[in-house]
Structure formats: structure tokens, C-alpha cells
Amino acid sequence: MTLTRVTKGVIICAVLIFFLFPIVILVMQSLTPGGRIFYPTIEQFKSFTLNNYYEVFFNPYLVDLIFLLENSLIISGASACAATIIGSIGGYAFARFKFKGDDNLKVWILSFKFFPPIAVVLPLFLLFTRSHLYDTYQGMILIYTVFNLPFSIWLMTSFIEDIPKEIEESARIDGCGFFQGFFRVTIPLTAGGLVTTALFNFIFAWNEFLLALCLTQNSVMPMTVGLATFVGMSGINWGYIASSSSFMVLPIIVLCVILQKYIVRGLTFGALKE
Amino acid sequence: MGGLKSYSPYILLSPTIVLLLMIGIFPLTYSLYYSFTDLNLFYVERTHFIGLDNFLDLLTDKYFRYSFLVTIEFTVVVVSAEVLLGLGLALFFKEEIKGENVIRTIMMVPIMIAPIAAGYLWKHLFWPNQGIIDIILWQFGIPSPRWTANPTLALPSLMIVDIWQWTPFAFLILLSGLRALPQEPFEAASIDGAGRWSVFRYLTLPLMKKLILVVILFRLIDAIRVFDLPYILTSGGPGYETYTTSYFLYILGLKETFNVGRAAAGSWILNIIIMILVMTLLRVFVMRKK
Numbered sequence: 329m330t331l332t333r334v335t336k337g338v339i340i341c342a343v344l345i346f347f348l349f350p351i352v353i354l355v356m357q358s359l360t361p362g363g364r365i366f367y368p369t370i371e372q373f374k375s376f377t378l379n380n381y382y383e384v385f386f387n388p389y390l391v392d393l394i395f396l397l398e399n400s401l402i403i404s405g406a407s408a409c410a411a412t413i414i415g416s417i418g419g420y421a422f423a424r425f426k427f428k429g430d431d432n433l434k435v436w437i438l439s440f441k442f443f444p445p446i447a448v449v450l451p452l453f454l455l456f457t458r459s460h461l462y463d464t465y466q467g468m469i470l471i472y473t474v475f476n477l478p479f480s481i482w483l484m485t486s487f488i489e490d491i492p493k494e495i496e497e498s499a500r501i502d503g504c505g506f507f508q509g510f511f512r513v514t515i516p517l518t519a520g521g522l523v524t525t526a527l528f529n530f531i532f533a534w535n536e537f538l539l540a541l542c543l544t545q546n547s548v549m550p551m552t553v554g555l556a557t558f559v560g561m562s563g564i565n566w567g568y569i570a571s572s573s574s575f576m577v578l579p580i581i582v583l584c585v586i587l588q589k590y591i592v593r594g595l596t597f598g599a600l601k602e
Numbered sequence: 603m604g605g606l607k608s609y610s611p612y613i614l615l616s617p618t619i620v621l622l623l624m625i626g627i628f629p630l631t632y633s634l635y636y637s638f639t640d641l642n643l644f645y646v647e648r649t650h651f652i653g654l655d656n657f658l659d660l661l662t663d664k665y666f667r668y669s670f671l672v673t674i675e676f677t678v679v680v681v682s683a684e685v686l687l688g689l690g691l692a693l694f695f696k697e698e699i700k701g702e703n704v705i706r707t708i709m710m711v712p713i714m715i716a717p718i719a720a721g722y723l724w725k726h727l728f729w730p731n732q733g734i735i736d737i738i739l740w741q742f743g744i745p746s747p748r749w750t751a752n753p754t755l756a757l758p759s760l761m762i763v764d765i766w767q768w769t770p771f772a773f774l775i776l777l778s779g780l781r782a783l784p785q786e787p788f789e790a791a792s793i794d795g796a797g798r799w800s801v802f803r804y805l806t807l808p809l810m811k812k813l814i815l816v817v818i819l820f821r822l823i824d825a826i827r828v829f830d831l832p833y834i835l836t837s838g839g840p841g842y843e844t845y846t847t848s849y850f851l852y853i854l855g856l857k858e859t860f861n862v863g864r865a866a867a868g869s870w871i872l873n874i875i876i877m878i879l880v881m882t883l884l885r886v887f888v889m890r891k892k
Contacts, residue, residue: 339694340705347770348708351715353734354723418618421611430611435884437618440626442880444827446848447869450855450862451629474625477618535716537830542856552718559722566726573719580714585707592778595713595771 358570380571393572396554402465403550404533407472412526414473415480416488420514422481423488424496434482441478449542456543463545471539476529483528487521488514524590531580551576637867643860656867666868668842669850676757676846677825680764684821685814687765688772693802695773696780709770717767721834724763725750728835750836756843760831768824772817779813780806819883826876847872 359376384393422434452471453462461467491514499513500506515522537552544553551572558568584591637656641649660666695702712720727733728749736746749759783806791801829848832838838845838853845853847868855865 343691344705344708347712347766350723350727350766351708351711353727357726414617414621418615421614425611427611433615435881437622438884439877439880440622442823442876443630444829444848444851444869444872444876446827446829446851447633447866447873448629450866451632452625454632455628471625474621477621481618531714535714535718537716537718552716555716555718555722564722564725569719569722570726573715573723576719577711577715581707581711584710584714588703588706588710591710592774595775
């Protein structure tokens with residue numbers, strides 16, 4: 329049974345329509361004036377505008393998207409860097425040493441990733457309000473760093489395991505100290521792994537909603553929480569939601585296209601080697 | 603490795619362990635503690651230790667049990683659909699075709715979009731009468747089935763969103779797995795004149811077993827905790843049709859009754875179930891032998 333060219337084409341089209349269609353609607357809605365539900369008519373095709381984008385950025389009566397963008401960038405960027413650095417040091421330990429209970433420790437670390445966030449949100453809220461971390465950059469960076477650590481460690485372990493031990497050993501024989509060897513040999517060799525880990529940490533923090541909703545207020549509110557503010561008492565403004573959603577996902581898509589060859593490994597905690 | 607004893611792995615791992623103990627263990631222990639109390643945010647000063655009452659009440663609470671049924675139904679359907687569709691697509695796209703990068707990029711968008719944004723996007727698509735899906739149906743003379751407001755279609759609507767968002771995940775992983783398979787067994791099979799089905803059944807499937815189980819593990823854990831879809835699309839309704847366990851616990855503890863003690867007990871029941879699932883699957887399939 330071989331598939332003819334036509335059947336193949338039909339299947340490819342069907343797949344693309346199912347996965348692409350919602351995104352097309354999102355982008356079109358963001359370019360359509362007014363907040364009404366998108367209804368594709370000729371007039372609307374003619375009146376495409378960037379007004380929704382302009383409004384969410386510069387309308388003083390709406391939530392200040394530039395400020396939210398800044399918050400999202402600071403929180404996601406700093407926590408991604410912190411988790412990647414701490415995670416690569418931890419990953420090095422798992423990749424290069426065999427020690428008592430290492431497998432159990434690795435599973436213990438991973439298990440933090442699997443708790444339903446709903447179970448920890450309230451205790452975290454109480455902890456944060458008492459320690460004055462509630463609604464601060466430090467608090468959000470800390471919490472996302474911790475949430476991303478298990479993933480960073482697993483991914484970095486698998487990337488460091490790919491580097492032959494011999495390279496580090498020969499560097500050491502040539503008189504390289506441990507730290508020098510780590511920073512001059514191991515880290516440059518795993519640059520791709522570091523970038524992948526940082527990218528995934530960044531995406532997680534950038535897209536996270538529940539923790540941000542419960543642990544921030546006006547002073548460090550990120551974009552995901554801001555998005556929900558367009559759902560007001562007077563109904564949902566689809567134009568604003570669509571433009572800010574498109575704006576949020578755009579940088580992620582660009583990064584992913586550039587780093588495409590690393591993505592699949594990142595999606596599985598490094599369980600799959602390419 | 604010689605000469606490195608002073609930098610023992612425990613020192614390298616200490617920042618991780620300290621952070622996880624501080625920020626990870628604390629809230630979990632705290633929620634375990636108040637799962638044995640009747641802590642309510644309205645009457646914090648009147649909190650008593652009530653032993654296992656929360657757990658017993660929940661296990662006999664018909665709404666909690668119903669939320670479990672909803673969650674299981676959701677999980678089973680979306681995980682099997684995503685794995686089967688993802689595997690089918692991966693087999694279909696196994697040979698490289700022209701413009702493949704474009705297809706892979708398109709398939710990546712649903713995974714990368716923020717779940718909250720995806721939720722609003724589909725709320726928009728499902729909007730009764732004016733949403734694009736209903737407009738298309740109307741062109742064919744089909745009246746609006748009132749997707750998320752229809753008791754029989756509400757849960758399937760959430761499933762469609764989840765399948766849309768995560769089938770590409772299964773697809774991308776299984777595709778790169780298929781392409782990494784060794785070629786020799788397949789060549790031998792084709793020399794022996796094996797049919798397509800038997801190649802798939804006796805070669806591809808056994809070779810891909812581990813990877814399929816990895817995909818199942820990741821999707822299972824996410825699906826069983828599903829929160830944002832009912833939060834944005836249905837608010838648990840109509841009736842209790844889309845109250846998933848996570849959403850039920852959110853309403854119980856943080857939204858309506860502020861019965862934090864009981865919600866904590868419920869989240870521990872969910873935790874324990876997830877842990878059993880994860881540990882079983884991890885031990886068997888993911889841990890690499892050293």
C-alpha cells in the first residue's frame with residue numbers, strides 16, 4: 329500500500345490547517361480594528377491596522393504593556409540565567425561522578441517538577457508575604473529559578489555526558505586546575521547545551537501563569553497576568569488579547585527557529601539524544 | 603576521577619539541594635501539616651487539628667470523586683490521542699520532504715505559545731455563533747453546538763485544545779526518534795519481503811517503545827494536573843462537567859470556600875497518585891543504566 333502524491337498532499341494540508349489555523353485567526357484578530365469577534369469579511373481585510381498593538385502599548389487607560397514586558401524580561405531572563413548556572417554545576421556532578429545514592433538523588437530532584445503547582449501556591453503565598461518577597465523581582469526570580477532547577481540539572485547532565493571525559497583529563501594533565509578546566513574546557517564544549525537549557529528556562533518563566541497570578545501584584549506583574557486584565561467587566565477585548573498574545577509568542581518563535589536543532593532534546597529533559 | 607576528591611559532587615550539588623529544601627520542601631511540608639487541620643482563611647484563628655477528617659471527607663465527597671472521573675477521562679483520551687496522532691504523523695513524515703523546516707516550525711508554535719494565551723485563543727474560536735468554528739459550521743447549515751456550554755461537548759472541547767497544543771510535542775520527539783533508528787534491521791526485513799504492517803509491528807514499535815513511554819510519561823503528568831483550560835474556557839461548567847481535580851482544589855481552597863485545609867488534603871491525594879505513576883514509569887523506563 330503506497331500513498332499517492334495526492335493523498336499525501338491532502339494529509340499534509342489537513343495537518344497544517346488544524347495546527348496553523350488557530351494561529352492565523354489569532355494574528356488576523358490582532359490586526360482587525362475593534363475588539364469584536366473576528367469575522368472574515370472583505371471590509372475587514374481592507375481595514376487591517378496595527379491599532380491593537382498601538383493601543384496595548386500606549387493607551388494610558390489600559391495596563392502598561394511596556395512595563396509588563398520589562399517585568400517579564402527581567403524575571404524570565406534573570407531566573408533562566410540563575411537556573412542554568414546552578415543547574416550546569418549540578419549536572420556536572422551527576423555526569424562526572426559516581427557517588428552513593430546518585431540515581432535516587434536525581435529522581436528526588438526531578439520529582440519537584442511533578443507536584444501540581446496548586447499544592448504549593450498557598451504556602452508560597454504565606455511564605456512570600458511574611459518574608460517580604462511578595463510582589464518583588466527577587467521573589468519571582470527565586471521561585472522560577474527553583475522551579476526550573478530540576479529540568480536544568482537533567483538536561484545539563486545529559487549534555488555534559490556527551491563530552492568525552494578524556495578531553496577534560498588531558499587538560500588536567502597539561503596542568504589545568506579543576507575550575508580552569510570546568511570553565512575553559514567543559515563549558516565551551518557544552519555551549520549548545522547551555523543555550524538550550526537557558527532557552528527552555530526562559531520559555532517556562534515567560535509563559536507561567538498560576539504562580540505569577542498568586543505571587544505578584546502591581547509592581548512586578550508579568551505579561552501573562554496582564555493578559556488576563558483585558559478580560560474585564562465590560563466583556564473581553566479580543567483585539568487587545570490577540571495583539572498582546574501574538575507579541576508574547578513572537579520572540580519565542582524566533583528563538584526556537586534559530587535554535588531548532590536543540591529543541592527536541594530540550595522537550596524531553598534530555599532523555600532523548602539526537 | 604583522581605585528584606578531585608576535594609570537590610566532591612556533594613559540594614557541586616549543594617546550591618541545588620539548599621534551594622530545593624528552602625523553597626521546595628517548605629511549602630510541601632506546610633501544606634501537609636495543614637491538610638490535618640480545618641484551616642479556613644475566613645476563620646484563621648479558629649484552626650483545630652482534625653486528624654484524617656479532611657481525607658475521609660474528600661474520599662466520600664461525590665464532587666471530588668466526580669472531579670477525579672473527569673480528570674481521568676480527560677487524561678486517558680488526550681494522552682492516547684496525542685501519542686497515536688503524533689506517532690502517525692511521525693511515520694508519515696519519516697522521509698524528509700521539501701519544506702520540512704516550515705512544517706516543523708509551524709508545529710512548534712502550539713507548544714511555545716503560553717497556555718493562557720492558547721486558552722483565550724480557543725475561547726475565541728469556540729465562541730457560540732460568532733466564533734470562527736461556528737461561522738464555518740453555519741456555512742454548511744449546521745447550528746452551533748455551543749461547544750463549551752454544552753454539557754456533553756464541554757470536556758471534549760477542552761480535549762481538542764489540549765490535543766492541538768501537545769500533539770506536536772509527541773510528533774517532534776517521535777519523528778527524531780524514528781530518524782535515529784538503526785537502518786540495518788529495516789534493510790534485512792525488506793530483503794526478507796516483510797510487509798509494511800509486520801515491519802511496523804515487529805520492528806518499529808519495539809525499537810520505539812522506550813521513547814513512546816517517555817512521551818506518555820510527560821503528557822500524563824501534565825494532563826492529570828490540568829488547570830488552565832477549565833480556568834479560562836469553562837470555569838468548570840456547565841454544572842460540574844469540566845471540574846478537573848486541580849480546578850476543584852483551586853475553587854475549594856483559594857476561590858469560594860477558602861477551605862484551605864481540605865484543599866491541601868486533596869492536593870496531597872493528587873500528589874501521591876502522581877508520584878506513584880511517575881516513580882513507576884521512571885524506574886522502569888527513563889533511568890539510564892550507568
